[in-house]
Amino acid sequence: MAYKITDACISCGACEAECPVECISAGDDRYVIDADTCVECGSCAGVCPVDAPQPE
Template sequence: MPHVITSPCIGVKDQSCTEVCPVECIYDGGDMYLIHPDECIDCGACVPACPVSAIFPEEDVPGAETEFIVKNRAFFGL
């Protein structure tokens, strides 16, 4: 289960997460950053780096944010 970026990233995009990701699987998705689900190794390093707490393990994404699981996957054609 990959990590997923949710709505608080929209308009923030400060890239703190991209600086700590060891596999560089976080990409500019336009209005927000998105994590490639097949490249993420679930290390968790990006979670505390995010100043707006936008990143969750997929199984822990809050109910109101589950559309972002689909958005993350769809961006990469998955």
């Protein structure tokens, strides 16, 4: 199950920098994860200060 970024995102960019497959990018109001590229490693969730990345 891929991760998604919830509305809790504060757009700090920590998740994007941590992603080993570069599936996270800046969206209009928060970061977004490309579910087709996500390898479900959880690296993004481990560095997010507000726990915005969550399993779908």
